[in-house]
Each structure stands twice: as structure tokens, then as C-alpha cells.
Amino acid sequence: MITVQGFEGRRVGVLGLGRSGLATCAALRAGGADVCAWDDSPEGRAKAEAEGFSPVDLTKSGAVDDLAALITSPGIPHLYPAPHPVIAAASAAGVPVDNDISLFFQALADSDDAPRVVCVTGSNGKSTTTALIAHLLEEAGREVRMAGNIGTGVLSIDLPGDEGVVVLELSSYQTDLARRLAPDVAVFTNLSPDHLDRHGGMGGYFAAKRRLFSEGAPERAVIGVDEAEGRYLAMQLGQGAADSRVIRISSGQKLQGPGWSVFARKGFLAEWRGGRQVHAIDLRPLAGLPGAHNHQNACAAYAAVRALGLAPRQIEAGLASFQGLPHRSQLVGERNGVRFVNDSKATNVDSAAKALQAFPRIRWIAGGLGKEGGIAALAPYLGSVVKAYMIGHSARDFALQLGAIPHEICETMENAVARASAEAEPGEVVLLAPAAASFDQYPDFEKRGAHFTALVQGLAEA
Structure with a gap:
């Protein structure tokens, strides 16, 4: 752990108590700061308590006024589309708002x-x-x-x-x-x-x-x-x-x-x-x-x-x-001459386009919580798609944008993997590149990719 100096005996707020937030709390405490930890969710506050931090409700009027700094997690808006109320209060009180990356470089400067x-x-x-x-x-x-x-x-x-x-x-x-x-x-x-x-x-x-x-x-x-x-x-x-x-x-x-x-x-x-x-x-x-x-x-x-x-x-x-990273053009199986590739991290059109250009003959599994514009921008990159298998909330909207590309509304990952694997021929690739967020059916892209991988491994065992 890195010890953050410069706040000895001073109150420092930490907003957002996920992985980086809790690490920030520990680093500040090690340097002698009086840590005021807060998360909007009861689950986040419970994790902080389990690490020995007593949550301080920074949403209360005046709670941030005497802070030496407010350290916020990256997922919390500080300007657009609207600042989090705690960050807005800190800005109004003249309290510096910063993050753990900055504290890291500050610690290196002192080394x-x-x-x-x-x-x-x-x-x-x-x-x-x-x-x-x-x-x-x-x-x-x-x-x-x-x-x-x-x-x-x-x-x-x-x-x-x-x-x-x-x-x-x-x-x-x-x-x-x-x-x-x-x-x-x-x-x-x-x-x-x-x-x-x-x-x-x-x-x-x-x-x-x-x-x-x-x-x-x-x-x-x-x-x-x-x-x-x-x-x-x-x-x-x-x-x-x-x-x-x-x-x-x-x-x-x-x-x-x-x-x-x-x-x-x-x-x-x-x-x-x-x-x-x-x-x-x-x-x-x-x-x-x-x-x-x-x-x-x-x-x-x-x-x-x-x-x-x-x-x-x-x-x-x-x-x-180099073996690559999970969920990024990751080869997760091969069966009867068909390769199965997990690119669940392809959550937008640009990253899906890159995945679609990587292989010559593709059985494409796509869909989820679509972003603005859907998959219309992918039209120039669909030449290698033999057939598309649409899943999730945007399955039908995506299907309407496929033009003459053969496709099937599968709705679930189970159905898509089963259908794609049954129809795939030797030399083809079954590619999960959703071009959409995962939050309609999965908590994150990792869980989506893990589900795809488990289904593919189940095919190999069948």
C-alpha cells in the first residue's frame, strides 16, 4: 500500500467506497489523515465499516466545509451531466476535489x-x-x-x-x-x-x-x-x-x-x-x-x-x-473446427467494428442495452458476417438495422450460443461482440463474457 502524506491530523472526505475508494481511505489513514468516508449506497458504507471506517454523511449541510480535500471515485460525476451534490457543495465551499490518481503522483513526488x-x-x-x-x-x-x-x-x-x-x-x-x-x-x-x-x-x-x-x-x-x-x-x-x-x-x-x-x-x-x-x-x-x-x-x-x-x-x-485479456478477442474454445471468441468488452460500435474485422467468416452474437444510433454505423464491417444472433433489450432494434444480413432473434445468451454452434461450419468463428452495454441482463461485461465462456465450455463437454 502507498501511504499518502500531507494530510496529517486533517479531515479528508472520500466519496465512493468501491475498490479504489477503500484503497484511498486506507492510504490516507496510514498517512495520519482523519478520513470521512461516504457512499450513497448502504452496501458501500457496510464495506467501509468492515474495513474499520465509520461512515460520515457528507450529504448533510455543512459536512464538507472544513475538509482539507474531497477525494472522489471516477464513476461519480463532478461536472456533467450534473455534479454530485457532495461535489457541488465542496466546490461551493472552496474545498479541493481530487482523485486517487493525483494522490499517487503526489506520493511519488515525495519519494x-x-x-x-x-x-x-x-x-x-x-x-x-x-x-x-x-x-x-x-x-x-x-x-x-x-x-x-x-x-x-x-x-x-x-x-x-x-x-x-x-x-x-x-x-x-x-x-x-x-x-x-x-x-x-x-x-x-x-x-x-x-x-x-x-x-x-x-x-x-x-x-x-x-x-x-x-x-x-x-x-x-x-x-x-x-x-x-x-x-x-x-x-x-x-x-x-x-x-x-x-x-x-x-x-x-x-x-x-x-x-x-x-x-x-x-x-x-x-x-x-x-x-x-x-x-x-x-x-x-x-x-x-x-x-x-x-x-x-x-x-x-x-x-x-x-x-x-x-x-x-x-x-x-x-x-x-502474450495470451491476451479475458473478454477482449479471447479465444475460449474450439469445437469441430469452429473457434469461439469472447469479445464481451466490445460495448460500443467502434470496438465491435474492430472485432468484426479480425476474422473472415463470423457467426455474430450481438445485442444488450444498445447505445444511441444502434449498430447502423457497423454496416461497412458486416461483410464477414455469415449470420447474426441477436440478444438482450436491443435485439429487435439491432435486427432492423442489419439489412440483408441473415439473422435470428435469440433473446438470451443460451439460445444464441446453442443456435450459432449448431449452424457453424469448420473454419468459422462464433464471435461475441455485443456492440452494447450489458446492464439489461448482466451486472457488467465481465459477467456477460463469463456466461458465454461457460456455455462454450459446456458445448465441449456435451
Whole structure:
């Protein structure tokens, strides 16, 4: 655990008592703060009590007025679509509002032997890129801690020793609020519309991501330039085309110029520096990184660890041993020549499009709690779909947007897996890429993916 100093004997509010909130409470208490913990749910407050914290109702009038700071969990709105009442009260009282990511960087600033820190943000591919960076470093013999949006509260980790690295996945919710950001290497994967209500539109969403670079001032920035926002960010950060502090990455286009770039085309990753190719890797055999979207993740991870001093051959060996993450283009079974792939994390149209481009013949399971626009934007990517099997709340709405694509309304995952597996032929892939949230039938995308995986394993045992 990291001890947060600077609040000895002072009242500090913690709003939201999930995994990161409880870790924040413990880190503040270890540093001598008087922790005022609050969660709107009785379940959250009960968890805090079990950890030895007595909840303090911060919603009461005047409860936040004498706080030294209010530390809030990332899922709680602080501006759009409307600030949480406790945050609004803190803002009105002049109380600084911050988050655990900021406290982490504050703690590192007070350390004499702080580790190197890599931060990864973007719309899609953050988790895979984060895990791949950590894997490549570990395979090269470096001590690594992985935390942030990927599931571990950053203040709950123990800092690595000499030559160690902390790798953080950061969502826009986290980068938007953090008062202190100071990564050594910062990665921007890509940008597509998401969380727009939380950021007041696309401009606010990009601005939240951009803070990691504008406020963080990393020594090295790895920037995906396949969208206009990434190209703009790379231009802003660089001091000219040859500035090697910016490493441009792409999936699908060859990057020109005298600077430092890493790109993937037709399944091959290439690193270029000073106008010449330094190294190339064939990504096509890598089972843990299928498809162009994962090739972009590979480029981002490759660039990040190159910036930390790893040699190309070390990276190539690490890429070959990477098994991928659960629920992200995860091969969960094979039966009679048919592969079953779990991409439950594909909760929006953009991530589903990437999954649909990764395989040639697909039995597609999709649906759930659809987002604005449904799946209309996926029309250019449905050429590989043999048949679609629609589930969940949006099944019928999605079916109406499929045009001439053969489809079936299955409603439940059980029916969809049974029908798809019965009709699939050797060489085809049964792909779960819902293009929708899970909350109509499952508490989260992990539970949805786990259910799909269990059903597939049940087929193998039948």
C-alpha cells in the first residue's frame, strides 16, 4: 500500500467506497489523515465499516466545509451531466476535489526513489495495451505493478524496486479530475465517441484525455494518429517532424518522415527512426493479438517499452508469449473446427467494428442495452458476417438495422450460443461482440463474457 502524506491530523472526505475508494481511505489513514468516508449506497458504507471506517454523511449541510480535500471515485460525476451534490457543495465551499490518481503522483513526488510510470489512455484498447506493456516488461525481467482503470486501486499497490515500472490504465474520468499527473511515458491509443454525456460532448471528452499530456508533460508521448485528434495532439506536443519525444503509431498506414514511428500494415509491425526501418515483426501468428485493432495495441506497447529501453528482440519474444485479456478477442474454445471468441468488452460500435474485422467468416452474437444510433454505423464491417444472433433489450432494434444480413432473434445468451454452434461450419468463428452495454441482463461485461465462456465450455463437454 502507498501511504499518502500531507494530510496529517486533517479531515479528508472520500466519496465512493468501491475498490479504489477503500484503497484511498486506507492510504490516507496510514498517512495520519482523519478520513470521512461516504457512499450513497448502504452496501458501500457496510464495506467501509468492515474495513474499520465509520461512515460520515457528507450529504448533510455543512459536512464538507472544513475538509482539507474531497477525494472522489471516477464513476461519480463532478461536472456533467450534473455534479454530485457532495461535489457541488465542496466546490461551493472552496474545498479541493481530487482523485486517487493525483494522490499517487503526489506520493511519488515525495519519494526519493520513485519508479518509472507509464500511463495509457484512449477510447479502445487501453486494457490490452496496459496489460501488454506490463507483460513485455516482466518478460524482460523488470519488476512491474499494474493498476488504475484495469481493476486495481493504484494506492493499494506496493511500489516496485530498482528499475521497476508502474503501468496505469487511465479512463477519461480519471484524467479529467486529477490535479496532478506526471507520467514518464504517456500513451494515447485512439479516440471514438464515448461517455459524451459525462464530458459535455466530443470536445470535452478529448480535452479530458489530452490532460494526461498537457498537464502531465511526459518525457515521451506515444500517440495513435489514425484519427484527427491524435494527429492534432502529436503536432501540439512535437517541436518538429524529427522530434523523437513523440512516437507516432498507426494500424493500417505507413508513417512517413524523419521522426520515430511504429506502425502495422498487412500484419507486420515496423519501427522507423530517422527515415529508416529499425525492426519488423510478423504479428499474424500471434494468437493473443488477433486483428488490426490488436495490432494497433501491439504498436503502442512496443513503442512504450522501447521508450523505456527494451530491445526489439526482447519485445518480439514477449509479444509471442502474450495470451491476451479475458473478454477482449479471447479465444475460449474450439469445437469441430469452429473457434469461439469472447469479445464481451466490445460495448460500443467502434470496438465491435474492430472485432468484426479480425476474422473472415463470423457467426455474430450481438445485442444488450444498445447505445444511441444502434449498430447502423457497423454496416461497412458486416461483410464477414455469415449470420447474426441477436440478444438482450436491443435485439429487435439491432435486427432492423442489419439489412440483408441473415439473422435470428435469440433473446438470451443460451439460445444464441446453442443456435450459432449448431449452424457453424469448420473454419468459422462464433464471435461475441455485443456492440452494447450489458446492464439489461448482466451486472457488467465481465459477467456477460463469463456466461458465454461457460456455455462454450459446456458445448465441449456435451
